[in-house]
Amino acid sequence: MNYPIWLVPFLGGSWIIGIISIIHIFISHFAVGSGFYLALTERKAYKENDEGIYDYLKKHTRFFVLVTTAGGAITGVGIWFSVSLVSPDTIAILIQNFAFAWAWEYLFFAAEIATAFAYYYTWDKVSKEIHLKLANLYLWFSVFTLVIINGILTFMLTPGKWIQTHNWLDGFLNPTYFPSLFIRILIMLAIAGIYALVTSSRIKDDNLREKMVKYSAKWLMPVFVAGPIIGFWYFTQIPHETIMTIANGIQTSGVGNFSILTRATYLSLILSGTIVVFAYVGPYLNPKGFTFGISLMFLLCGFMVTGTTEWMREMLRKPYTVYNYIYSNGVKKDEILNIDKMGFLKSGKWANACASKTDNDIQKGQIIFRYECMSCHTVDGYRSMKKLLGTRDQDSIVGFLNLLHQTEPAKNPYHGIMPPFAGSDEDIHLLSSYLYSINNSPNSSDHKISSR
């Protein structure tokens, strides 16, 4: 509410972040996982004195450098742009707390990129021992980028003692830090294997292709052996309320939208299960029949698993962006009482500036809608208000907003699912006027104030 709003029609800003992030994660996990893959496979080539593996690795490295540096860089910058525009309040908190950690992360990231290029350009130009050292160096730099970013990502779900101390290290080494770190490393190994299957399926020599396809398929095994155990550990560390939301959705997924977290969890588990079967009956049992086309389908499956799992992880901390501290709409939990007294439009700097440009109730209500609701809803697209409001009259909308206004869990059935409404009775009136106008005005949802 202190920054301008980025309007993304139909899809909503959160999905813009989501789409870019999922692509970025699928690439960045490949980057770190490949640190292990390149180092261990190069060691294998030297140990077995197999020139075939050596030649394959050279080609694989070109693919790896292209994908991780170009794709990773574009999507990485994309995340910063989109996150800063969609959730400026949250990103401000993260920067204020983790500036030092991020500085280190950038340092390791720069070193990682430089080492990746050095690794690629020094094939056959330096001794085997030095080249292997470069592989090991890349591995360490890439793992350190994970070690740091993992602290910031997990902080958002389980800020731990930080809530009381506001000490960055308390937030960094939070309850889900270690389970998340270990499970991510396992997932990264699997993703490195999936990408390697694409390149190894193109090897011309039949024997070498079968050997490398089978070898790359084995990289999926660690996550399926240790993954469930670490996954269970991870789930024991997440907030109890989140677990309850998943449990409630087990029965009610057939009706209503509030079971989306449960459904995302199902999908993540099911797709993860099918991918292991795919890896086993495909490249592992039948490396001969594992063609380039099938490897691309497998890559798509891997992308789907990554996408749903990351989506589920994001949903775990809803309706917060930093659990128990700041809601997804940028309203801090401990500011709600103050906003209720002052009124929403008077509490936020930018919201106040926008509201001062109009005397129209509907337009003022639209400003509140954009700040308080649009982080999760759109007017007529994703989680469409048009659809959700249906034929409700203004009184019933007011009644609903009054329910949302309650901060006590017993009085608000949407507690833990949606942020409570922050604002005065006047704000409720303004917002309800706008919401009612969406389905009941000749120019519904077309109140242009952004140009003012």
Add this chain to the structure above:
Amino acid sequence: MATELLPDGTSPEKSINPLFKWLNDRLDLVSIWQLAQKKEVPIHKHSIWYYMGGITLMFLIVQIITGILLMIYYVPDLNSAHASILKINTRIDFGWFVRSLHCWAANLMIFVVFLHLFSTYFMKAYRKPREITWLIGMGLLVLVMGFGFTGYLLPWDQVSLFATKIGLDITSKVPVLGDQLATVLRGGSIISQNTLSRFFAIHVIILPLLLFGLLGIHLLLIQLQGISTPKSIKVSEVKYEKFFPDFIFKDLLVWILALNVLFVLVTFLPWGLGEEADPFAPAPIGIKPEWYFLAMFQFLKLIPAYIGPIEGELFGITIIGLIVLILGLVPFWDTGASKKLSKLATYFGLIVLLSMIIFSIWGALS
């Protein structure tokens, strides 16, 4: 007995465990293995269509398992049917999941059966000696659509009631036996408990029995006759791979992909339930049948009430019947002996397919 039977090249007698030996003595597993080794699948640019039959089978397995689970809680009684589905959707752990799997897999199965049918048609795989396989395939398509039609009424909500009413009205217009057939299905002159009971029995007993019988023959014939290669593919362009294990493994991968599509649909779009059916309420506005009947529905809608002395719907159904008949009898008029007839069969198939797509989209949008 041959000694090069196992995939690793070892003799079965040497490496086999006692259980295998015990089973082999009774079931002659080695001969089955030999047979599987001999069976080959052609690989060429149209090979992808060979997977459609397997995907259909996989969705059928999903249907059987989820159907049995749903039967545990479903009550085929007019006063309880809707409530039992509501209970499955809201109070039974994972009930919504099983029901959504059943409903989505049914739709996907019908879609893949259509793909299977038309791919077989355009590859001319119906020609000698596969005429019977083709006819049975057509019969299976009718059965699958019958499953869809009878299953649609079971939740007993407003849409299912009125869609069934429309379907039975159309059935009654079928020449000669239509009226009697609709009455038998309905169990009287109006949709009632009799209809629900009959549809339930047809859905869970009669159709499955017919399906298993026809499917068994269909699969047996495929095993006996092998997989056909389109004549348009040159012999030099065709490679062969072993059915077991090479093709089977690839088939499994395709199954996994198809399952993933099913799970994504189930998770993002769980199957809902409308208001309980009220036979005395007016029909919901814009009521339409399921997508696989939409082309036929739209076509019948376009026909005027009377064409000369003939009733419009009767005329439309006769036309549809003739098209199905020509399609079904294609192996007997396109035997491969005449290039002209071969081309005619291709164009006829294309017109039918395009018409189905256009009428379905038109029906959905109108």
